[in-house]
Amino acid sequence: MQPATHRVIAPADIPALRRRAYRIRRHALLMGEVQGQGYVGQALGIADVLAVAYFHAMNLRADDPEWEERDRFLLSIGHYAIALYAALIEAGVISESEIENYGSDDSMLPMSGMAAYTPGMEITGGSLGHGLGIGVGMALGLKRKQSHSRIFNLLSDGELNEGSTWEAAASAAHWKLDNLVAIVDVNDQQADDKSSSVLDYEPIADKWRAFGWTALRVNGNDIAALVEAFDSALESADGKPCVIICDTLMGRGVPLLEDRDKTHFIRVDEDEWRIALKQLDDTYAHSSHAAGSEHS
Template identity: 80%
Template sequence: MSQTATSSQASAIEALRQRAYKIRRNSLRMGEVQGQGYVGQALGVADVLAVSYFRALKLDPKNPEWEERDRFLLSIGHYAIALYAVLIEAGVIAEEEIEDYGSDDSILPMSGMADYTPGMEITGGSLGHGLGIGVGMALGLKRKESDSRIFNLLSDGELNEGSTWEAVASAAHWKLDNLIALVDVNDQQADDKSSTVLNYEPIADKWVAFGWETYRVDGNDLEALVEAFDSAMQSNSDKPRVIICDTLMGRGVPFLETRDKTHFIRVDENEWSVALKQLDEVYGVQ
């Protein structure tokens, strides 16, 4: 690789790093407004969202319903605060909306609902349905001879749902190479660790067995994510693709990274400002 190419790649990674920082900061600011929110997941998945929206997706921030756009489906509706954060950073949603997060009549409800929020493609409250919807959308795009893609973010906990695996089988059957599933593996769900409730390993082997082109990466390593996304998008295979992303809840805020993990990380009133300060320090922002 030439020095120019190496420098260009380093610049691209740094730009994504700054996007991820702003996504994390937007998430914390919204959490502070309500004093709660799934900020642990938002901090963990921020790097995946940064690469999705600022490396992979084709979209028009001024026209979220542009017919030729790629569709990003949030199957895990309780991650809405994370998706709002990236939609704000992408310019789809105005930054001022942060102050109304979770309030009555806000376009940013606590759980994602498509009717309320620009750029929110589906309502993903009940887990296990998003990938099935994605299969239908991807098949529809195929039949319209569109070159748009479907990206579907789901969680390790959703792998407990039989409907998810029905969708996985269907996507392979229909050779939906325009569908890219993103699995956030943070090993947490409502009742316990995901691996304790129903062990999902060997997770990559399962997707391969179902006929998917499969990648597994550290979901907080931007270089690894870029390589996986680029490979998935440039592949000539007729298989659907899945990128399995191992993430750390609370990533970017040291005291939340080390806090005992549960599905809903508690942040006390006096800790929001500490979290923002630590995030700024991690990213070298004064």
């Protein structure tokens, strides 16, 4: 297969991407129900980002997760594994039947992501602050192989507390890694407090630009805005790595969970899972109807 001389970006089907995001959320809720707990708030918040990444921006083959020409999606924040599993299930990399095994002994879907267990899981994350450094190494390797594949690295606002993240950011700019796209999930929540209270990260975009990156900031729950941001990142060939800073809402699409004070790790009563699924279905049905009315 001859590599293309430039990246061809297909037009985005916004309604289809919204449906993908809804289904990613639903897969995550069903997995959470298996264990009665988990990092479901993050999965609901980042679902729109994953839908645009996997079903618009990335080049991959569901039947061949190790295809050499694939784009690589690195999950630096290993506890977001439930979100990535949901995207991989929706993409057909993992069978939907695996949902019922989530978090169980010998499951391919452990509660924290591990590359050795799960097809499509590129790295073992969880020791926060390491993912971007791995991404820099992979992007540099791809550059030296003259590959046109890209690295997408999802990290959290809490990982901006880690010095290793900024060392990696400086290295990426030094090596002119315009095949590297960092995605920062800004939900302003860590295990102990708000991220901005633990260590304020603002002005976040200016900081990345000061390190030599192209920085874009968007509403991470707005599919159209995300498509525009990812397209800008893919079209970039200025020698700069790109970061997409995504402001997201924990529990997005499920009012029951959106309204909770702390949603870093959620324990949901047995009867509430059905309520959460019903609320998600209602939210999607309402938003789809509204979108259809706007374009009729």
